[in-house]
Amino acid sequence: MADLKELIQTKYKSELFNGNGSLQALSQKGIQLFTEQGIPTVKHEEWKYTRISSVLNKEFSYAAATTAVTKADVDAIRLPGYETANELVFINGIYHPELSVIHSGADALLVQPLSEAVKGPYKNIIDKNLGHSANYHADGINAMNNAFAYQGIFIAVLKNKELQHPLYCYYINDARTASVLSQPRTLIHVGVNAKVYLVEEEITLGTSDSFINRVSEVVVEENANVHIYKIQNEDSHSSCVKTTHVRQLGVSKVNSVTITLNGGIIRNNLNFILEAPGCESNMYGLYCVKGNTHVDNHTVVDNQQPNSLSNELYKGIIDENANGVFNGKIFVRQDAQKTNAYQSNKNVLLSDTATVNTKPQLEIFADDVKCSHGCTIGKLDEDALFYLRARGVGEKAAKALLLHAFAGEILEKIELESIRSYADAIISERLGFEI
Amino acid sequence: MLSIKNLQARIEEKEILKGINLDIKPGEVHAIMGPNGSGKSTLASVLAGRTAYEVTGGTVSFLGKDLLELAPEDRSREGLFLAFQYPIEIPGVSTTNFIKTAVNEARKYHGEEPLDAVQFLKKMKEKMKLVNIDQSLLSRSLNEGFSGGEKKRNEIFQMAMLEPKMSILDETDSGLDIDALRIVAEGVNKLRDGKRSFLVITHYQRLLDYIVPDHVHVLYKGRIVKSGGKELALELEEKGYDFIKEELGESVEA
Ligand SMILES: Nc1ncnc2c1ncn2[C@@H]1O[C@H](COP(=O)(O)OP(=O)(O)O)[C@@H](O)[C@H]1O
Ligand SMILES: [Mg+2]
Numbered sequence: 001m002a003d004l005k006e007l008i009q010t011k012y013k014s015e016l017f018n019g020n021g022s023l024q025a026l027s028q029k030g031i032q033l034f035t036e037q038g039i040p041t042v043k044h045e046e047w048k049y050t051r052i053s054s055v056l057n058k059e060f061s062y063a064a065a066t067t068a069v070t071k072a073d074v075d076a077i078r079l080p081g082y083e084t085a086n087e088l089v090f091i092n093g094i095y096h097p098e099l100s101v102i103h104s105g106a107d108a109l110l111v112q113p114l115s116e117a118v119k120g121p122y123k124n125i126i127d128k129n130l131g132h133s134a135n136y137h138a139d140g141i142n143a144m145n146n147a148f149a150y151q152g153i154f155i156a157v158l159k160n161k162e163l164q165h166p167l168y169c170y171y172i173n174d175a176r177t178a179s180v181l182s183q184p185r186t187l188i189h190v191g192v193n194a195k196v197y198l199v200e201e202e203i204t205l206g207t208s209d210s211f212i213n214r215v216s217e218v219v220v221e222e223n224a225n226v227h228i229y230k231i232q233n234e235d236s237h238s239s240c241v242k243t244t245h246v247r248q249l250g251v252s253k254v255n256s257v258t259i260t261l262n263g264g265i266i267r268n269n270l271n272f273i274l275e276a277p278g279c280e281s282n283m284y285g286l287y288c289v290k291g292n293t294h295v296d297n298h299t300v301v302d303n304q305q306p307n308s309l310s311n312e313l314y315k316g317i318i319d320e321n322a323n324g325v326f327n328g329k330i331f332v333r334q335d336a337q338k339t340n341a342y343q344s345n346k347n348v349l350l351s352d353t354a355t356v357n358t359k360p361q362l363e364i365f366a367d368d369v370k371c372s373h374g375c376t377i378g379k380l381d382e383d384a385l386f387y388l389r390a391r392g393v394g395e396k397a398a399k400a401l402l403l404h405a406f407a408g409e410i411l412e413k414i415e416l417e418s419i420r421s422y423a424d425a426i427i428s429e430r431l432g433f434e435i
Numbered sequence: 436m437l438s439i440k441n442l443q444a445r446i447e448e449k450e451i452l453k454g455i456n457l458d459i460k461p462g463e464v465h466a467i468m469g470p471n472g473s474g475k476s477t478l479a480s481v482l483a484g485r486t487a488y489e490v491t492g493g494t495v496s497f498l499g500k501d502l503l504e505l506a507p508e509d510r511s512r513e514g515l516f517l518a519f520q521y522p523i524e525i526p527g528v529s530t531t532n533f534i535k536t537a538v539n540e541a542r543k544y545h546g547e548e549p550l551d552a553v554q555f556l557k558k559m560k561e562k563m564k565l566v567n568i569d570q571s572l573l574s575r576s577l578n579e580g581f582s583g584g585e586k587k588r589n590e591i592f593q594m595a596m597l598e599p600k601m602s603i604l605d606e607t608d609s610g611l612d613i614d615a616l617r618i619v620a621e622g623v624n625k626l627r628d629g630k631r632s633f634l635v636i637t638h639y640q641r642l643l644d645y646i647v648p649d650h651v652h653v654l655y656k657g658r659i660v661k662s663g664g665k666e667l668a669l670e671l672e673e674k675g676y677d678f679i680k681e682e683l684g685e686s687v688e689a
Contacts, residue, residue, distance in 0.1 A: 382487075387523045390483045391593060392511035392537040392544075401536065405527025405576075 004056050005038060007181070011062045012147055022127040023118055023150040029134075030146025037140035044139060049325040049357045050296040052141065055239040055265050058209050060181040067091040069174050069205065074099050077170060077203050079231075081418030085168040085199070088153070092174055093182030093212070095153045108161040110154070114187060117154035122189065126154060129219045130187050133245035136271050136300055141241050145183045145215045152185025159191035159221075166197035166416060171214055173238070176206030184214045192250065195225040197416055204238040212240040222250025222276070229419055230258045232266055233426060236291060239264035245271045246281070253280040257413050259423050260287040260295045261430070267296045274336075277305040285314035286410035288427050289322040290350075296325035301343075303336040310340070315410050316347040317403055317431075318354040328373065329361040336366050343373040348380060348406060400433035407431070436461045436632045437482075437502075437601055442493035444481045451477045453657035454493065459601070462629040466643055466668060467636045469654035470676045475636045476520050478654070479605045483517040484510050497601065511537070512544040514600030518590035518607050520636075525577040530589060531559070533577060534596050541597065562595040566622045583610040591622040598626070603634045608642035620645030640672035653679055 012031050018024070039056050040047040069091045078087065086109060089099040095113070102111065110117075118126045130149060134142055157163050173180045190196055198218075204210035220226055228244060240263070246254055258268050272281040287295045301310045316324040326345040347356045360373040380402050388398035407427050414420035428434065437459040444452040451474045459465050467475055481488050482495065484507035495502040497515060505513065525533075538558075539549035550558065563570065566588050578586050587607050594602055604623070608616055623633060623646050635646055643651075643665065651667040652659045655676070660683060661667065671679075 381525075383523050384525045386483075386485055386507060387519065387525070388528075388533060388537075389507040390485075390511055390517055390519075391534070392508050392541045392597065393533065394508050394540055395506070397536060397540065398508075401528055401533060402525070405525065408527045 003059065005035070007060065007062055008034060008144055008147065022130060023115060026131040026146050026149050029131075030143045030149065033138070033143035034140045034147055037143060040139045040141060046139065046298065046327075049323070050265060050267055050294065052241065052265060052267065055209075055211055059179060060209065060211060061178050062181055067096070067174055068176075069099070069172060071099060073205060074170070074172070077172070079168055079199060079201060079419065080422045081166070081416060082168060084165055086165045087168045087170065088155075090169065090171045090184045092180055093171070093184045094151060103165040104163055108158050108163060109167075110156040110158065112154050114152045114154045114185070115150050122154060122156060125189055125219065126187060129189075129217055129247065132247060133215060133217055133243055133271065136245065137243065137269065141213060142215065142243060145185055145213050145243075148183050149185045149215070152187065154187050154189070156189045157191060157194040157196045160193045161191070162195040163197070166199055169198070169200045171200070171202045171212055173202075173204045173210040173212055174206065175204050175208035175210040175237075177208070179209035181211045181213070184212065186216045188216065188218045190218065190220050190224045190226050192221045193223045194221070197227045197229070199229045199231070199416065199419055201231045202234060202238070202240050202242070204234055207235070207237060210238040212242070214240065215243045216245070218244065218246045220246060220248045220250070220252045220254055222252065224250070224252045226252070226254045227415060228254070228256040229414055229416065230268070231261070231419070231423060232259065232263055233261035234263040236262075236264045236293065239266065241267040241269070243269040243271070245269075245273070247273045248276060248279040248281065250276045251278045252276070255282045255413065256284065257410065258285040258297065259410070260285070260289060261426055262289065262291070263293055263295070265294045265296075267298065269298045271300040271302070272310060273302045273304070274308045274310065275304050277307045279305075279308040281308070281310040282413070283310070283312040283314075284410050284413045286316075286407055287314075287324055288317040288407060288430055289324065290319035290430075291322060292320075293322045294325075295323070296327070298327045300329045300331070301341060302331045302333070303339045303341060304333045305335060306337045306339070308336065308339050310342070312343040313410065314345045315406060316345075316356060317350065317407065318347060318356055319350040321351075321353045323354070324356040326356070326358040326375070327361070328359070330363070330371060330373070332364040332366050332369050332371065334365045337368045339366065339369040339371070341369070341371045345375040347375070347377045348403065349377060396432060400431045403431045404428060404433040436463075436498060437634075438496045440494045442478075442481065442495060443491045444477060444488045445491055446477070446488050450491075451488075451657050452481065455657075455659060457652065457659065459632050459634060461632055463650065464627070464633045464635060464646060464648045466648040466651045467634065467654050468638065468651060468668065468671055473654045474657045475654055476605055479517055479520075479603050479636060482515065482603060483507060508540070509544070511597070511599075512541045516594050516597055516599035516602040518587075518594060518602065518604045520605040520609070522578050522586040522590055524579045526579055528577050529575060530573040530577050530593070534593055537593075538596055558596065562592055565595050565625055566592045567618050568592050584612065584615040587611060587619060588615065591619050595622055595626065599631070601632045601634070602626070603636070605636045606638060608637050608639065616642060617645060640668045643668045655679060655683070
């Protein structure tokens with residue numbers, strides 16, 4: 001761990017940022033907190049089940065800004081539907097415009113380094129929102145990213161624009177010659193009446209160890225509509241902590257679907273801060289994992305104003321030695337009367353060595369609210385299995401059919417057909433499902 | 436076709452079937468009647484291969500094979516069908532998709548080519564008409580939100596698709612109005628070709644007006660206590676099950 005501390009501090013000193021006020025302040029605060037706290041151990045309440053140090057104990061080099069990644073390398077990892085997508089390519093945490101493809105016009109989409117954007121008309125928005133996630137993550141991991149947030153990217157979907165081209169973000173770690181740690185950072189502003197589909201994937205090139213500590217903050221204005229889809233399908237030497245922090249500042253609707261298929265240790269932090277009355281937030285997750293993959297979904301819904309609806313459904317299919325963790329925190333603040341907040345976590349364990357830890361946390365300070373939460377951990381429904389087998393469907397196929405149906409409830413929430421069928425194909429193959 | 440000898444079964448230490456003997460020949464229709472809790476569904480489940488029930492004695496031969504040795508799916512593929520008393524709901528699995536898998540797995544088992552999309556659709560349409568069931572229902576999650584009658588018709592639809600040699604209908608008539616009952620009976624009768632056999636489990640004589648049985652058996656406390664022709668069903672309808680109990684009482688005393 002001492003190594004990581006040194007790595008981060010050396011990097012910080014070598015690049016010492018001399019920029020504008022808020023970026024500078026966040027960076028300093030970040031390095032300070034990181035130095036104090038270091039990497040969270042399992043004694044930290046929020047990291048109880050996820051021993052992130054087991055990854056970060058390893059020797060990493062901090063991502064080099066220069067890269068040998070070529071267009072051909074990117075071609076090999078593009079997600080289906082990319083032809084009509086805006087593709088933002090991050091290599092080792094750093095945005096690379098020359099590898100990125102932007103179809104949307106400048107009147108609809110703005111992509112700019114934060115350090116530049118903060119000098120322009122978005123200064124106020126950046127000052128107010130960048131680093132807001134730190135209020136919910138007072139730990140060394142978030143702080144470590146904050147220390148370098150000035151290297152991040154600002155993305156704006158302009159007011160009244162329904163972005164025709166979905167925004168695909170590839171966070172690529174180039175671990176072909178050495179192990180790599182990177183820290184992508186984005187702040188995304190979705191303007192009044194705007195709509196955007198955001199698709200994000202972490203990808204490691206090569207076989208050395210890879211760690212991505214990404215923070216994406218999303219600011220959603222009045223009447224905007226945002227869809228955030230995340231896909232994680234990596235090898236066991238790739239681990240990551242992803243934090244998506246969504247502030248709904250006006251009446252708006254945000255859907256999030258997080259699909260985890262494979263990897264080393266994967267921590268998905270997802271925060272929804274509902275700061276306007278009448279917001280709708282849907283959080284869906286599917287983890288279909290095996291091997292030694294460890295996936296931890298930590299979600300927070302913070303209802304601050306009346307009449308909001310949040311709906312959360314996370315489902316897990318866990319095989320072999322894989323672990324799942326689900327931690328769902330719901331705050332209903334005193335002013336948030338008539339909040340409807342639903343949460344459900346359902347798990348199917350396919351082996352005796354698969355495990356899951358699930359924990360709902362409800363903190364309700366208003367009296368007129370509807371909240372529900374529930375979790376199930378089980379095996380496949382024996383009655384359903386028997387029904388299918390009694391009709392001549394073999395045991396293996398019957399299991400696949402049931403598991404695919406179980407996963408389907410989440411997959412169908414992905415509105416982009418190309419992404420949905422991409423995820424579906426991987427899951428079907430994994431489950432041995434064919435029709 | 437199906438030959439059951441001294442079949443005994445239990446669930447969780449509770450003896451339910453206490454020596455069932457039944458011989459069903461090709462083309463025959465047998466009815467099993469009996470009060471609630473007498474073991475009718477247990478018999479059906481054991482024949483279909485539900486593992487929760489433990490067979491503690493006896494044999495069952497189906498078309499010359501030892502039925503009890505076969506996995507549930509192989510029993511089906513060999514031509515045994517059970518229409519469940521309580522068809523289960525399976526979210527996310529449509530009847531269409533799953534019955535296609537079922538039909539083609541059975542074909543594979545018999546060394547036949549799978550049906551292609553066109554052939555399958557043709558067969559579906561034909562059988563849908565037979566049981567008066569709508570495509571939209573079959574595209575929905577299996578039995579989810581179906582009415583009682585829809586569930587039962589879906590069972591008969593699946594039976595028609597699988598064209599089994601031996602069908603067991605477990606109270607398929609309960610909860611059906613007279614029109615639905617006719618549809619179900621017609622579905623069964625259309626399959627009757629002198630070779631296929633049926634075991635119809637029912638509470639009421641009503642269904643047997645439409646599906647006329649060759650033999651009627653009364654199952655009581657895990658045993659077949661009386662067998663007869665179709666007139667036995669009428670007698671039961673008239674006198675209720677008490678007369679069976681009285682008869683039993685007499686025979687025990689004698
Ligand atoms: N899963 C089970 N666990 C315990 N007892 C059962 C179970 N299923 C059936 N039984 C018992 O077995 C007996 C026969 O039930 P069943 O075969 O359903 O009767 P029927 O279909 O004739 O009404 C009843 O006493 C019932 O309570
Ligand atoms: Mg019954």
